[in-house]
Amino acid sequence: MSKRYVGKDMLKVDAESKVTGRAQYPSDLKFDNCLHVKIKRATYPHAILKDLDINRAKNIDGVVDIITAKDYPNLNKFGLIIKDQDVLIKMGEKMKFMGDALAIIIAETEEIALKARDKIGVEIKKLEVITDPLRAIEKDAPPIHEDLSGLCTDYLKPNLNQKNILVDHYLKKGDVKKGFTEADLIVENEYRTQHIDQLPLQNESGYALYDDKKDEIKIWAASQWLHDTQADVAQSINMSKEKIRIIQTAIGGAFGKKEDVSVHIHLALAALHTQRPVKLEYTREESMIAQSKRHPLIIKAKTGVSSNGYLTAWSVEVIGDTGAYASSGPAVVHKGMYHCTGPYNVENIEGTSYAIYTNNTYGGAMRGFGTTQMAFAYESQMDILAHKLNIDPAQFRYQNAYITGSVTPNGQKLGKSVNTKRTIESVIDLAKWEGEINK
Amino acid sequence: MKKQSENVKDRPRTSGRDFKQYKYFRPKSKEELIRIINDFQKDLTIIAGGTDLLVANYQKLYEIKNWLDLNLLNEFKNIKMFDDKVEIGSMVTHQRLSKLDQIKELFPVLHQAAADVGSPQIRSRGTIGGNIVTSSPAGDLLPPLLIYDAQLKIISGEGSRVVDANEFFTGPKKNILKEGEILEKIIIPLKEEVYRGAWIKVGKRKALIISSISLALNLSIDRSNLIKKARICIGSAAPVPLRIKTAEQAILKKELTEINIEEIAQIVSEEISPIDDIRGTAKYRRQVALNITRKALSEVTNQ
Amino acid sequence: MKITLTVNGEKREVEVKPQTRLLDLLREDLGLTGTKEGCGKGECGACTVIMNNKLVASCLVLAVQADQSEILTIEGLNCQDELHPIQNAFINKGAVQCGFCIPGMIMSSKQLLDENINPTEAEIKRGLSGNICRCTGYVKIIDAVKEAAHKMRSRGEDDV
Ligand SMILES: Cc1cc2nc3c(=O)[nH]c(=O)nc-3n(C[C@H](O)[C@H](O)[C@H](O)COP(=O)(O)OP(=O)(O)OC[C@H]3O[C@@H](n4cnc5c(N)ncnc54)[C@H](O)[C@@H]3O)c2cc1C
Ligand code: FES
Numbered sequence: 001m002s003k004r005y006v007g008k009d010m011l012k013v014d015a016e017s018k019v020t021g022r023a024q025y026p027s028d029l030k031f032d033n034c035l036h037v038k039i040k041r042a043t044y045p046h047a048i049l050k051d052l053d054i055n056r057a058k059n060i061d062g063v064v065d066i067i068t069a070k071d072y073p074n075l076n077k078f079g080l081i082i083k084d085q086d087v088l089i090k091m092g093e094k095m096k097f098m099g100d101a102l103a104i105i106i107a108e109t110e111e112i113a114l115k116a117r118d119k120i121g122v123e124i125k126k127l128e129v130i131t132d133p134l135r136a137i138e139k140d141a142p143p144i145h146e147d148l149s150g151l152c153t154d155y156l157k158p159n160l161n162q163k164n165i166l167v168d169h170y171l172k173k174g175d176v177k178k179g180f181t182e183a184d185l186i187v188e189n190e191y192r193t194q195h196i197d198q199l200p201l202q203n204e205s206g207y208a209l210y211d212d213k214k215d216e217i218k219i220w221a222a223s224q225w226l227h228d229t230q231a232d233v234a235q236s237i238n239m240s241k242e243k244i245r246i247i248q249t250a251i252g253g254a255f256g257k258k259e260d261v262s263v264h265i266h267l268a269l270a271a272l273h274t275q276r277p278v279k280l281e282y283t284r285e286e287s288m289i290a291q292s293k294r295h296p297l298i299i300k301a302k303t304g305v306s307s308n309g310y311l312t313a314w315s316v317e318v319i320g321d322t323g324a325y326a327s328s329g330p331a332v333v334h335k336g337m338y339h340c341t342g343p344y345n346v347e348n349i350e351g352t353s354y355a356i357y358t359n360n361t362y363g364g365a366m367r368g369f370g371t372t373q374m375a376f377a378y379e380s381q382m383d384i385l386a387h388k389l390n391i392d393p394a395q396f397r398y399q400n401a402y403i404t405g406s407v408t409p410n411g412q413k414l415g416k417s418v419n420t421k422r423t424i425e426s427v428i429d430l431a432k433w434e435g436e437i438n439k
Numbered sequence: 440m441k442k443q444s445e446n447v448k449d450r451p452r453t454s455g456r457d458f459k460q461y462k463y464f465r466p467k468s469k470e471e472l473i474r475i476i477n478d479f480q481k482d483l484t485i486i487a488g489g490t491d492l493l494v495a496n497y498q499k500l501y502e503i504k505n506w507l508d509l510n511l512l513n514e515f516k517n518i519k520m521f522d523d524k525v526e527i528g529s530m531v532t533h534q535r536l537s538k539l540d541q542i543k544e545l546f547p548v549l550h551q552a553a554a555d556v557g558s559p560q561i562r563s564r565g566t567i568g569g570n571i572v573t574s575s576p577a578g579d580l581l582p583p584l585l586i587y588d589a590q591l592k593i594i595s596g597e598g599s600r601v602v603d604a605n606e607f608f609t610g611p612k613k614n615i616l617k618e619g620e621i622l623e624k625i626i627i628p629l630k631e632e633v634y635r636g637a638w639i640k641v642g643k644r645k646a647l648i649i650s651s652i653s654l655a656l657n658l659s660i661d662r663s664n665l666i667k668k669a670r671i672c673i674g675s676a677a678p679v680p681l682r683i684k685t686a687e688q689a690i691l692k693k694e695l696t697e698i699n700i701e702e703i704a705q706i707v708s709e710e711i712s713p714i715d716d717i718r719g720t721a722k723y724r725r726q727v728a729l730n731i732t733r734k735a736l737s738e739v740t741n742q
Numbered sequence: 743m744k745i746t747l748t749v750n751g752e753k754r755e756v757e758v759k760p761q762t763r764l765l766d767l768l769r770e771d772l773g774l775t776g777t778k779e780g781c782g783k784g785e786c787g788a789c790t791v792i793m794n795n796k797l798v799a800s801c802l803v804l805a806v807q808a809d810q811s812e813i814l815t816i817e818g819l820n821c822q823d824e825l826h827p828i829q830n831a832f833i834n835k836g837a838v839q840c841g842f843c844i845p846g847m848i849m850s851s852k853q854l855l856d857e858n859i860n861p862t863e864a865e866i867k868r869g870l871s872g873n874i875c876r877c878t879g880y881v882k883i884i885d886a887v888k889e890a891a892h893k894m895r896s897r898g899e900d901d902v
């Protein structure tokens with residue numbers, strides 16, 4: 001552990017600009033002659049767009065234009081890992097969650113843009129709304145993405161609806177059958193975690209400007225993946241990467257939420273369309289509806305242990321609700337599974353994980369990337385086992401803890417900096433834990 | 440002090456247009472207030488601290504036609520003490536209620552409830568009148584007002600009327616106030632007996648939280664140490680703040696130590712009519728109602 | 743509608759609409775973008791300013807309601823190049839991360855210390871209870887307020 005920084009009060013280069021209010025976050029910028037952008041979003045979580053009436057809205061004084069998919073028929077889908085998200089929902093196609101964009105309203109003032117947004121008429125044909133991933137994988141559930149073939153492997157159980165499975169993963173270490181045979185006690189439980197919003201204090205927000213001399217779009221907006229965002233914007237509107245500049249302002253927090261594209265593509269289109277500076281700022285509600293969440297996971301954990309309290313086998317099935325779009329889902333659910341035993345040593349492990357499409361807001365990155373959900377499951381398993389074995393839960397953890405040389409579920413041999421035991425010792429100290437541990 | 444002007448020079452003025460369309464009234468006296476109400480009754484939106492109104496109308500404030508702002512009505516900000524009553528103007532803020540020693544002494548439950556509202560930023564603006572007129576079942580000042588038998592003075596172009604706070608609320612965010620009526624003040628009677636009170640607010644965290652359930656309790660003890668009057672009121676567990684009259688009856692004419700806490704807690708838990716919502720399930724609320732009644736009664740009786 | 747108010751010691755005359763919030767007036771019309779908007783509904787405290795010596799959420803105050811008032815925003819806290827002790831303490835204690843909550847946090851700290859120059863930890867927490875910080879976990883912010891209080895006490899002054 002670095003003694004120079006950890007636990008110290010660090011002076012930060014930008015702190016002064018932030019305590020004086022001088023630091024400029026995206027919404028603090030100012031452009032002359034700037035237009036205001038609002039997004040008309042889905043009116044139902046799963047429905048076919050039948051008609052979009054923008055005439056009444058367009059006639060409002062001060063509305064500059066309203067962009068729909070009709071105006072830009074060649075837009076490409078975007079997404080962090082898999083490009084499955086529409087920039088604008090096309091007529092006759094489906095909205096898949098409440099955040100899907102139907103139209104981009106551009107007006108002289110924010111107020112006019114809001115008024116116009118509320119005047120847009122939307123006609124839809126409702127479809128079954130799937131909010132439960134377990135429903136999504138039933139054979140008769142309607143597919144959320146008709147056009148995608150899932151990235152499923154051979155391990156997949158044959159009775160599952162492959163259409164709504166974005167991706168599955170399989171994990172195997174040792175011989176789990178043997179491990180469970182050796183166990184004196186087996187505990188099996190199901191754990192569920194919920195959606196969590198990362199809630200960075202600043203909402204998604206930004207400006208864009210089209211420079212006609214250079215044929216270049218500049219976007220001032222926060223991104224955790226500057227170059228990925230640049231590339232994604234470019235490909236989605238069919239421009240070359242060099243023509244898109246993302247300018248990073250101060251960022252009002254992110255915690256994973258700003259890994260995904262948010263205001264960027266809509267801003268780029270609006271700037272291109274009007275050739276004037278444009279501003280788009282989400283409200284808190286909009287940020288919650290339209291941008292990623294921590295994945296809710298359903299974790300089925302089965303753990304075997306010997307009567308003297310050593311873990312012999314662990315199997316896990318992880319079902320991740322990735323919502324309407326992939327975002328970081330394939331990686332998050334995958335990584336979560338790899339952490340199924342937490343910091344505890346188990347010889348024999350088996351795991352499967354599925355990231356599943358539903359009509360919920362899509363799951364993305366959030367601090368821990370799937371591992372915090374797993375911690376809820378494995379630490380609960382450890383407590384339950386300790387209780388059943390009548391062993392001090394601290395002792396039980398301690399004697400199963402990783403040490404140098406331990407091998408993780410995915411086969412990584414831990415070479416250095418393995419502080420699990422020391423951590424448990426400190427916790428016992430700090431918590432004034434009454435039990436004794438046998439070192 | 441740093442000059443800001445340089446910051447501002449080239450900024451286009453975004454406000455200021457189309458003000459003529461609608462009116463913004465800021466009466467300074469009751470007479471002026473009544474005149475405005477008589478003239479504009481229909482399209483008038485009343486604003487006190489704005490902490491409910493501005494939230495409810497977020498991003499559509501422009502839809503509001505004519506505003507009636509009560510903030511310059513100094514006479515509505517008074518707290519007046521009499522021998523037999525205290526009058527609290529409707530424009531008194533939570534901050535003042537929670538900082539005034541007299542309120543703390545006379546009505547500790549109201550004082551504590553006001554101190555628990557929202558945050559410093561909300562308490563500095565939010566008013567007792569706004570809390571009452573919003574009439575949310577979770578309005579934190581409502582149970583305290585009910586246990587102190589508060590009355591409300593309502594004025595309008597036609598005159599005035601005084602109603603019991605207990606009769607004022609008719610449903611979630613509904614009350615008996617008619618168009619063109621203004622809540623002028625809250626009148627709380629003062630009695631000679633000794634008060635023993637408790638306030639418990641349960642929410643998902645300690646600050647900035649709407650109550651999942653709340654309890655206000657007040658027992659008046661007479662000279663012979665008997666409970667002369669009992670008031671138990673639960674918030675957020677029915678369409679309106681709810682007095683539990685069966686429980687109140689069961690406590691009467693007893694000494695503090697004679698109260699059967701378990702029995703009363705049971706009654707309270709059964710008499711409320713909670714719903715499942717984002718702040719908790721009905722089942723949870725019944726259980727917590729039981730627990731907080733137990734806790735409040737133990738506190739006041741030292742049992 | 744024309745209103746007159748004093749912002750950070752400067753007298754200002756501004757035309758406002760009835761629906762203009764104090765927050766919009768400060769950020770848009772006066773260019774004081776140090777005051778932030780995180781929710782627009784009184785929940786986060788990023789928009790906190792001091793109005794007539796009271797802490798307010800400027801997203802829940804109409805600009806018209808600030809007529810004749812005295813407003814202090816984060817931009818008015820330091821004189822020229824010298825930072826206010828609270829600002830210094832936030833820097834020194836490493837209490838600033840993304841910084842979006844910080845102007846509001848500092849205004850709440852200022853109001854708290856104006857009222858009580860020797861607050862307990864519980865009083866600090868209560869004073870800052872209307873401000874959400876998603877980055878820091880609050881520990882260093884509370885440390886900073888303690889340090890600022892200490893500095894301000896030993897200097898025997900409550901304002902710069
Ligand atoms: C972040 C936040 C936290 C909150 N926390 C709490 C809490 O913990 N507990 C709680 O109880 N409340 C809470 N509230 C709600 C609110 O602050 C209170 O209800 C407050 O007392 C409302 O008063 P106001 O003066 O701001 O009302 P306003 O918003 O000005 O008015 C509310 C309504 O009452 C009407 N009105 C106001 N005064 C009068 C009058 N004298 N005569 C007739 N009509 C009138 C208005 O027209 C409006 O419809 C919170 C609000 C926010 C934004
Ligand atoms: S923006 Fe005002 S409290 Fe959040």
Ligand code: FES
Pocket residue numbers: 201252253837838839840841842843844874875876877878
């Ligand atoms: S420093 Fe980021 S929210 Fe407080």
